[in-house]
Amino acid sequence: MNGPRSRPGPLGLYLHLPFCRAKCPYCDFYSLAGRTDLVSAYLDALARQAHHMAELPWTGSRQVSTIFFGGGTPSILAPAELAGLLALCRRLFPVPAAGVETTVEVNPATVERRALDLLRRAGFNRVSIGVQSLDDRLLGRIGRVHTAADAVRTVRSARQAGFANLGLDLMYGLPGQDLATWRRTLEQALALVPDHLSLYELTLEEGTPFARRAAAGELLLPDEEEVLAMMALGRELAEGAGLHRYEISNYARPGHECRHNINYWQNGSYIGLGAGAVSCLSGRRLTAVADVEAFCRRLAAGEPVWSDEERLTPAARFRETVVMGLRMIRGVDLAGLEARFGMDARSHYGPTLERLLDQGLLAVRDGRLCLTGQGLPLANRVMAELV
Amino acid sequence: MKNIRNFSIIAHIDHGKSTLADRMIQRCDMVTDREFKDQLLDSMDIERERGITIKSQTICLPYTARDGVTYTLNLVDTPGHVDFSYEVSRALSSCEGALLLIDAAQGVEAQTLANLYLAMENDLEIIPVINKIDLPAAEPEKVARSIEEDLGLDRESIRLCSAKTGEGVDELLEAIVTLLPPPEGDPEQPLEALIFDANYDPYRGTVISVRIVNGRVRAGDQILFMSNNAAYRVEEVGLFRLNREPQKELTAGQVGYIIAGVKTVSDTRPGDTITHQQRPCPAPLPGFREVQQVVFSSIYPISTDDYEDLASALEKLKLNDAALTFQKDSSAALGFGFRCGFLGLLHLEVVQERLEREFGISLILTVPTVKYRFYLRDNTMQEIDNPAYFPDPATIERIEEPFIKATIHIPERYMGAVMSLCMERRGENTNYHYPMPGRIEFTCELPLAEVIYDFYDRLKSVTQGYGSFDYELIDYRPSDLVKLDILVNGEQVDALSQLIHRMHARERGLKACESLKREIPRQMFKIAIQAAVGGNIVARTNISALRKDVTAKCYGGDISRKRKLLEKQKAGKKRMKTVGNVEIPQRAFLSVLKSDQ
Numbered sequence: 001m002n003g004p005r006s007r008p009g010p011l012g013l014y015l016h017l018p019f020c021r022a023k024c025p026y027c028d029f030y031s032l033a034g035r036t037d038l039v040s041a042y043l044d045a046l047a048r049q050a051h052h053m054a055e056l057p058w059t060g061s062r063q064v065s066t067i068f069f070g071g072g073t074p075s076i077l078a079p080a081e082l083a084g085l086l087a088l089c090r091r092l093f094p095v096p097a098a099g100v101e102t103t104v105e106v107n108p109a110t111v112e113r114r115a116l117d118l119l120r121r122a123g124f125n126r127v128s129i130g131v132q133s134l135d136d137r138l139l140g141r142i143g144r145v146h147t148a149a150d151a152v153r154t155v156r157s158a159r160q161a162g163f164a165n166l167g168l169d170l171m172y173g174l175p176g177q178d179l180a181t182w183r184r185t186l187e188q189a190l191a192l193v194p195d196h197l198s199l200y201e202l203t204l205e206e207g208t209p210f211a212r213r214a215a216a217g218e219l220l221l222p223d224e225e226e227v228l229a230m231m232a233l234g235r236e237l238a239e240g241a242g243l244h245r246y247e248i249s250n251y252a253r254p255g256h257e258c259r260h261n262i263n264y265w266q267n268g269s270y271i272g273l274g275a276g277a278v279s280c281l282s283g284r285r286l287t288a289v290a291d292v293e294a295f296c297r298r299l300a301a302g303e304p305v306w307s308d309e310e311r312l313t314p315a316a317r318f319r320e321t322v323v324m325g326l327r328m329i330r331g332v333d334l335a336g337l338e339a340r341f342g343m344d345a346r347s348h349y350g351p352t353l354e355r356l357l358d359q360g361l362l363a364v365r366d367g368r369l370c371l372t373g374q375g376l377p378l379a380n381r382v383m384a385e386l387v
Numbered sequence: 388m389k390n391i392r393n394f395s396i397i398a399h400i401d402h403g404k405s406t407l408a409d410r411m412i413q414r415c416d417m418v419t420d421r422e423f424k425d426q427l428l429d430s431m432d433i434e435r436e437r438g439i440t441i442k443s444q445t446i447c448l449p450y451t452a453r454d455g456v457t458y459t460l461n462l463v464d465t466p467g468h469v470d471f472s473y474e475v476s477r478a479l480s481s482c483e484g485a486l487l488l489i490d491a492a493q494g495v496e497a498q499t500l501a502n503l504y505l506a507m508e509n510d511l512e513i514i515p516v517i518n519k520i521d522l523p524a525a526e527p528e529k530v531a532r533s534i535e536e537d538l539g540l541d542r543e544s545i546r547l548c549s550a551k552t553g554e555g556v557d558e559l560l561e562a563i564v565t566l567l568p569p570p571e572g573d574p575e576q577p578l579e580a581l582i583f584d585a586n587y588d589p590y591r592g593t594v595i596s597v598r599i600v601n602g603r604v605r606a607g608d609q610i611l612f613m614s615n616n617a618a619y620r621v622e623e624v625g626l627f628r629l630n631r632e633p634q635k636e637l638t639a640g641q642v643g644y645i646i647a648g649v650k651t652v653s654d655t656r657p658g659d660t661i662t663h664q665q666r667p668c669p670a671p672l673p674g675f676r677e678v679q680q681v682v683f684s685s686i687y688p689i690s691t692d693d694y695e696d697l698a699s700a701l702e703k704l705k706l707n708d709a710a711l712t713f714q715k716d717s718s719a720a721l722g723f724g725f726r727c728g729f730l731g732l733l734h735l736e737v738v739q740e741r742l743e744r745e746f747g748i749s750l751i752l753t754v755p756t757v758k759y760r761f762y763l764r765d766n767t768m769q770e771i772d773n774p775a776y777f778p779d780p781a782t783i784e785r786i787e788e789p790f791i792k793a794t795i796h797i798p799e800r801y802m803g804a805v806m807s808l809c810m811e812r813r814g815e816n817t818n819y820h821y822p823m824p825g826r827i828e829f830t831c832e833l834p835l836a837e838v839i840y841d842f843y844d845r846l847k848s849v850t851q852g853y854g855s856f857d858y859e860l861i862d863y864r865p866s867d868l869v870k871l872d873i874l875v876n877g878e879q880v881d882a883l884s885q886l887i888h889r890m891h892a893r894e895r896g897l898k899a900c901e902s903l904k905r906e907i908p909r910q911m912f913k914i915a916i917q918a919a920v921g922g923n924i925v926a927r928t929n930i931s932a933l934r935k936d937v938t939a940k941c942y943g944g945d946i947s948r949k950r951k952l953l954e955k956q957k958a959g960k961k962r963m964k965t966v967g968n969v970e971i972p973q974r975a976f977l978s979v980l981k982s983d984q
Contacts, residue, residue, distance in 0.1 A: 228934055
């Protein structure tokens with residue numbers, strides 16, 4: 001375990017809290033709506049899993065660099081429960097006392113000022129708020145159970161609670177949305193002076209109610225040109241407000257890029273705790289069973305919690321790392337890749353890569369391979385050649 | 388010899404020929420129920436699926452009749468499709484009689500008539516058999532009347548049966564013995580054996596199906612194929628039981644097989660005469676002709692890596708399919724492939740399906756073409772079946788194309804639809820009469836090229852499946868032929884070029900453009916699709932550029948799944964052909980071949 005290839009990079013710790021007040025019709029993440037009765041059993045199971053993971057030789061010794069509580073809607077849990085979980089993580093894993101980005105996702109109207117105070121004091125130093133839109137008509141249409149006013153209040157409360165690193169999630173390409181409503185939402189959101197902004201195009205994920213309704217022609221979705229215009233407008237307004245684009249869908253004030261997520265795009269190591277959560281360690285990728293009840297049952301019975309394990313060949317991991325790295329605007333560091341995998345991208349991809357460079361979809365800048373402005377909206381096409 | 392009966396069953400598709408054959412095999416105790424598979428004689432998957440016999444098989448049945456004598460019944464199976472009428476005629480000429488099988492519900496069809504005429508040309512004794520009398524829609528009385536009045540056959544000789552239930556099959560076997568004549572022939576004369584089929588056996592080479600007309604043949608004999616003077620030494624002769632059963636000799640009147648070290652089926656020619664080298668017969672048996680391919684198409688593997696596999700697959704098919712021809716061909720768009728000749732469109736489809744299914748090769752076929760005659764200004768004539776060899780128009784004096792006479796049987800109510808279909812396809816000299824009340828026999832002279840392009844599908848569609856169709860080649864006639872080219876982003880896709888009558892060029896060009904537009908996925912640039920005749924664009928369309936293909940979210944939990952989606956996208960790309968910089972999927976090529984209704 002010596003040499004440059006085994007040099008430990010960042011290690012992320014993710015905690016999945018798959019509970020929601022209501023299921024959003026576009027969401028395909030694993031979550032349960034209205035089953036808060038399962039929360040206490042789930043917290044027990046999470047603690048058990050955390051203990052197991054902390055005891056594994058290949059995780060125990062590494063320092064955790066970021067922590068992220070995601071969902072679902074983590075803020076459905078009582079602030080004390082979230083604080084308890086964070087304390088547990090800090091006790092079980094080597095977490096430095098300072099400098100650890102610690103994020104909690106919250107939804108508007110699920111947390112009030114007092115709760116945010118508690119979370120901040122418990123050690124969370126970054127909050128990510130699922131605003132999605134600041135148009136009440138659209139919020140209703142996409143099944144969100146909060147209003148624009150709720151979102152604004154939550155942002156203000158978080159600031160008052162002392163969150164100096166605050167991110168907002170917004171969606172575009174929504175049914176019934178046009179460029180003008182998108183502009184209003186962007187402008188109102190930017191007026192809240194976030195440090196981080198995620199602008200997600202609506203994706204019709206297979207098996208979701210939206211995908212079914214779209215297939216049946218019941219969703220009036222903006223056309224490709226309009227979505228492209230929304231994408232461009234998002235970038236224009238965000239960058240005008242000092243938030244630079246650092247990933248396909250993510251913008252941040254310099255220094256406020258989400259380090260936890262950057263670690264995913266660098267195909268780094270992470271521990272995932274919870275039902276459906278994924279851990280990626282030492283070239284293995286393990287997925288926990290995506291069912292809260294089965295998750296609890298298995299942990300209670302001392303059974304393995306994994307439903308899937310993937311072990312890729314070094315060449316496949318190399319390609320996956322390139323593809324993931326291209327999601328970031330600065331791209332993937334070619335020398336770093338070579339140090340990590342002992343493979344050179346240009347010789348590995350040969351003429352395919354040269355062609356993509358010639359077509360102006362990819363570029364090499366400062367020793368980094370990245371998508372160009374022309375390549376970014378066609379990222380999947382490029383990635384499908386490199387995967 | 389007086390205890391032998393050689394006969395065929397002739398029928399329209401689906402009138403129950405194979406089922407009846409199976410029932411007879413069961414009656415003659417040739418096979419136990421456990422061994423019994425439906426339609427024993429149709430052994431290829433594709434035949435079984437479509438219920439069509441392509442490769443005929445023959446079987447020799449021992450039948451003990453009511454007079455106590457055991458007869459040898461040789462059931463000579465015939466291919467059941469219009470593409471194979473020469474093969475049918477050779478098989479029939481090895482028989483003395485035929486069962487004319489007619490569906491009790493559907494009555495006389497075009498192929499029934501075509502095959503009946505073939506049987507009559509071969510002077511066969513005919514027993515009309517009305518099958519499927521168990522069907523609720525059966526009208527045996529009406530069909531019997533039509534047999535008597537329209538076909539001019541003796542009512543007394545008609546037999547009724549249900550091959551499905553077995554009813555009437557015993558009476559039919561009895562009728563074969565009593566009504567059909569035994570073969571004639573002299574075992575002491577010089578050998579005259581008619582080749583009517585050949586099958587490939589991987590261990591023994593070609594197994595030649597023969598009818599011994601005169602003389603006798605045994606293992607060790609030196610034999611001669613009279614069409615090409617090829618000489619062979621006989622290794623084995625025998626009869627077709629369920630398996631081949633070797634015999635000491637075959638003599639005049641018998642139907643059986645000869646194995647003589649003949650390497651491939653293509654070395655034999657149906658209709659050829661086999662005789663002894665030392666003591667030849669004075670003249671070959673009448674009726675022989677070389678097999679003619681009338682439909683031509685190039686076959687390319689989708690993946691150029693499969694070229695060698697395609698070559699060896701075609702070699703293997705050719706072992707058992709003398710009618711298939713192929714030679715190397717190459718296309719700028721598709722790389723290396725083979726130019727193939729077929730007896731007809733069904734033959735083409737069968738070959739295509741076998742290549743894809745049995746050999747697992749994904750293919751692209753070019754638009755099927757007939758053989759045109761180009762008379763050039765330098766007073767030479769070229770036969771051209773490949774658009775790639777279309778001569779410089781300035782050098783062409785005139786062009787001729789093959790015509791057929793189509794015989795179409797339809798219920799009266801479809802007359803208008805069929806007439807306009809034939810007119811649309813440049814039909815001439817139409818004629819019709821009523822073989823029975825409510826039914827029309829419609830004849831029409833059509834360019835063969837118009838028939839190979841989805842004519843049969845369209846006929847079935849406009850007649851709701853009630854139309855039946857048969858054809859024969861008649862002659863060559865002048866044609867105003869042009870070459871229609873398809874251009875993708877200004878680059879000609881040679882594999883999509885077609886030879887076509889000027890009248891249809893624009894319409895077909897438009898259709899091709901639309902099909903391609905539908906099937907070629909959007910790419911990162913705009914794609915122009917054009918159809919051109921000479922230098923003139925006759926149709927055009929565009930595929931707009933793909934502007935956006937990007938996944939909004941990809942975090943730790945999504946990586947594997949998103950990667951797999953990208954891998955799927957990558958695999959789909961591999962199955963496409965790149966022309967210039969445009970990726971064209973296989974189904975886009977296929978869509979140009981097929982028209983939509």
